[in-house]
Amino acid sequence: MRQIIKTFKELVMKIKHLLLAFTALAICFTAEAQGTTSEKVKSFADKHLKLSGYLQGGFQWEEQSDPSTTFYLRRARVSLSGDFAKEMFDYRLQVDMAGSPKICDLYVRYKPLNAINVQLGQFKLPFSLENELYGPTKFEFIEYSYLTTYLVRNNGKYDGISATGRDMGIQLYGGFIKRDGYSIINYNIGVFNGSGINGKDNNSSKDAIARLIIKPFKGFSVSGSYMYSETNHNGMEYMKSPRWSVGVIYDVRHWIARVEFAEADFAGNKTDALYALAGYHFEKPWTIAARYEFINDEYRVLDEERVTLGAVYKPFKFLRLQFNVSYTMRNNLPEAYRNSLGTNLMVSAIF
Numbered sequence: 001m002r003q004i005i006k007t008f009k010e011l012v013m014k015i016k017h018l019l020l021a022f023t024a025l026a027i028c029f030t031a032e033a034q035g036t037t038s039e040k041v042k043s044f045a046d047k048h049l050k051l052s053g054y055l056q057g058g059f060q061w062e063e064q065s066d067p068s069t070t071f072y073l074r075r076a077r078v079s080l081s082g083d084f085a086k087e088m089f090d091y092r093l094q095v096d097m098a099g100s101p102k103i104c105d106l107y108v109r110y111k112p113l114n115a116i117n118v119q120l121g122q123f124k125l126p127f128s129l130e131n132e133l134y135g136p137t138k139f140e141f142i143e144y145s146y147l148t149t150y151l152v153r154n155n156g157k158y159d160g161i162s163a164t165g166r167d168m169g170i171q172l173y174g175g176f177i178k179r180d181g182y183s184i185i186n187y188n189i190g191v192f193n194g195s196g197i198n199g200k201d202n203n204s205s206k207d208a209i210a211r212l213i214i215k216p217f218k219g220f221s222v223s224g225s226y227m228y229s230e231t232n233h234n235g236m237e238y239m240k241s242p243r244w245s246v247g248v249i250y251d252v253r254h255w256i257a258r259v260e261f262a263e264a265d266f267a268g269n270k271t272d273a274l275y276a277l278a279g280y281h282f283e284k285p286w287t288i289a290a291r292y293e294f295i296n297d298e299y300r301v302l303d304e305e306r307v308t309l310g311a312v313y314k315p316f317k318f319l320r321l322q323f324n325v326s327y328t329m330r331n332n333l334p335e336a337y338r339n340s341l342g343t344n345l346m347v348s349a350i351f
Helices: 002-030 039-049 146-151
Strands: 050-063 071-083 090-096 102-110 117-124 166-179 183-191 207-217 222-228 231-234 236-240 243-251 255-266 269-282 287-297 301-317 320-329 339-350
Touching: 039 050, 039 071, 146 243, 146 255, 146 269, 146 287, 231 287
Parallel strands: none
Antiparallel strands: 050 071, 050 339, 071 090, 090 102, 102 117, 117 166, 166 183, 183 207, 207 222, 222 243, 231 236, 243 255, 255 269, 269 287, 287 301, 301 320, 320 339
């Protein structure tokens, strides 16, 4: 795996160098006397060809699982991003080499106004709060909540789509009434294939997603989102699976609190999910947090509760250590297998 990541990074660097060579050639023909070609190339690269990424792996132990202990590689992602035309356009290409290599993000955004922006390509769904607003290198816990995992297509247990919370489509987004660097009213309205990432749609229906976030004052937000979807799953064509969520965030200098509830209907299988978390950011580099959550559905595909305690240690910019202890109650299993304790240690190397 290390060799695969190394090879991919070398390939990305070669592409970047090739782009720089073309840029240098163009500058040679068009540059004026002011400034050298090498300075212009460096300036172009810093703004338009930003290479970044992260590697996440760790060790996990859990009762009632087979195997009960395992080392793992969670993510190995490399991104190329940048902006053009005085930041009116930007783009991102992100590839994950962990497991089966796949493109996660590939999009371009047009941002003419704060109130109206357009995003086209493959990117995270604007449903709920965690999926889009809290990336893996900033999230307080190692595992995402049940709500984000099962109702925002990070796991295909319900509708057969496991797509890292992403899809291909187009969305309008923006904000109104600016105050102290943020917008009080924020919205997303999008149309997506509804069939996951890196492929064509598998039916004629499209997903429609809308989200509204109100920030009455700095550090406090209230949100609501709705998603209408028809998927092909388990031999069912155009299986209706609408869902909605409401949530609240309080995030100030030291304290973080977040609560969100969502409900979905997977062809008659009504599913509810909730999480509530609170945490404290010490003066760098420590953060501690606790979370309670549940998910249940009428068919009892899942009927689980989980309590997680977590700690984050970030001694410097390029390294992040996380440790979680979780107690899980699987209420749809026999008594002997119902409750289990688990621990998880994950290291994030960021560049």
